Amino acid sequence: MANEHSGNDISLEERKFAFDREMQLQRNLLNTRELELKENDARRSRWLNPTVIGLIAAASGLFGNMFVALVSSSNSQRIEQFKAQSNLIVQAVGTGDQKSACRNLISFIRLGLLDDPEGRLGKCETDLNAIPVLPSGSTYTPVLDTPSAVSMAPVVTAVAKDDHYHYEVGFTVPVIQGLLTSNPINLITVYSYKANKSCARSDDREYTSVKGNWKSGDRVTVPIDIPKTYVDDTEHTTFVRYCVGSIQGCVPGPNILLPATPSLPASTK
Secondary structure, rough: OOHHHHHHHEEEEEHHHHHHHHHHHHHHHHHHHHHHHHHHHHHHHHHHHHHHHHHHHHHHHHHHHHHHHHHHHHHHHHHHHHHEEEEEEEHHOOOOOHHHHHHHHHHHHOOOOOOOOOOHHHHHHHOHHHOOOOOOOEEEOOOOOOOOOHHHHOEEEEEOOEEEEEEEEEEEOOOOOHOOOOOEEEEEEEEEEOOOOOOEEEEEOOOOEEEEEOOOEEEEEEEEEOOOOOHOOOOOOEEEEEEEEEEOOEEEOOOOOOEEOOOOEEEOO
16 A cells, blocks of 8 residues: 555656646746747837837938939939030031031031931931021120120120121120129120210110129120111211129120121131
8 A cells, every 4th residue: 555655646746747847848938939029029119119210211311312313413414415415506507508517517426516316417418408507607706895804705606687686795704803792693784885986975775684693704605686777887886795793783894896806707618
């Protein structure tokens, strides 16, 4: 009987040990599971943290702005290239002669200054009527008769059109000194007047002003249209000037009607 009782005690102890071991395993599993859940929560909480969300939003905005700026810059470059090539085409065909205009265009294309992917401009080699031709004009440097005219480096292109003369005046914005230094450079006014042999001034006129926002050193081109009857008056000397500055005051340029260098007519060879 004693042996049987002892066997039962051992059996109970073994069962208790096994039970305790099983419970410990369960607790370990629960602890492991709890630790995994806490780690997952920690990961989620890091991404859901307001600071992290703010940083992500800021980064997204920054990359978005960079993309918009890149696209805008690319578009601006295309526009500027289109303008430059358009001006070059106008200069090339402004000869009054189809052969000269075609020769100019082909030269610009071969030099890589003009794009002609579809070969439309190049067709003039076999068909001169494939390109337009503008009336020829003359280009010259006017007499530098004002203090700032030298630094302006003006160049004038003149073209006769119907009842008026069309002038394209290119010049460099000068350094504004004296009392006008602090003023912006945002206005170019154009005016004219006449003087008789006694230097008496008369017939003052003003033309359309050009508004913008420039700084010293910028190159500007101003179009001016003057009636032929006004310019061709043999009884008076006609002066046409532009003035660079602002509404508070400006620096006058030279008389654009008085060439210092011989006119350079477009080639008709």
